[in-house]
Amino acid sequence: MNRYETLFVLKPTLTDEETTAQITKITDVLHKQNAELLATDLMGMRKLAYTVEKQNRGYYTVLYYKTHGSTIAEIERNLRINEEVIKFLTIKFDNTKEIKQFNKIVDSITQKSKHIPAPIETKPIQESESIETKPIQESESIETKPIQESESNENIEATEETKIVQEINTEAQTVESPIEA
Amino acid sequence: MIDRKKFKKRYCKYCEAKIDYVDYKDLNQLKFSLSERFKIMPRRLTGNCKRHQESVTIAIKRARQTALIPYIVDRKNVVDSPFEMIR
Structure with a gap:
């Protein structure tokens, strides 16, 4: 096989x-x-x-x-x-x-x-299942780590871009404000 | 770009992440070894070790067969932001 x-x-x-x-x-x-x-x-x-x-x-x-x-x-x-x-x-x-x-x-x-499906199907046997699911969560978190890191990197890049945009906006406002005053 | 990469000490990112088997469905793993036009990047630019480069090329070719990654990106088939589809 x-x-x-x-x-x-x-x-x-x-x-x-x-x-x-x-x-x-x-x-x-x-x-x-x-x-x-x-x-x-x-x-x-x-x-x-x-x-x-x-x-x-x-x-x-x-x-x-x-x-x-x-x-x-x-x-x-x-x-x-x-x-x-x-x-x-x-x-x-x-x-x-x-x-x-x-x-x-x-x-x-x-x-x-x-x-x-654990919470939906088997409500009476919650105690035993909760014990089983604990190690599962840990392993999942370990596996998903590298993916999260890459995503976080992208987020950082995105936030940097937004920061730059914000800075530009603030500059524009500072330039504009004296003219208005 | 190439001049800048000359001075960096190159290392295999797949060895560092301790990836034994490169899965063709996990595009985040393949992303690193692809150029903007979805070509396979050579080992001298990425710094992959030979073992991982071989497994990555196989994975990329499988991903192309299953339409997860385009074969080519040319003027007729322009992608606005090339890595947007990879998430």
């Missing part, structure tokens, strides 16, 4: 119900091939970098699963037939390093999915 990841892009013209239907259709193909679906990551609607089949946007979803290599051809055939799928890409995780990364991604997604 090898580890695979499949990313596919659905057309933006579909409604929310239709997109979920298409995703379930593709996951059903995986189940038929006895693939072990570990995680699904809904990246959501994104702007495409270039037009594909006259579309400028697309709904990205990623599936993480385990199968034998022979079943990949069948899965890709189904994706190719489906007219709602604009693009797809399957990647095999081969080395020990890649497998480590694969497990990390799957863990992060499962923890996120646990984290969101």
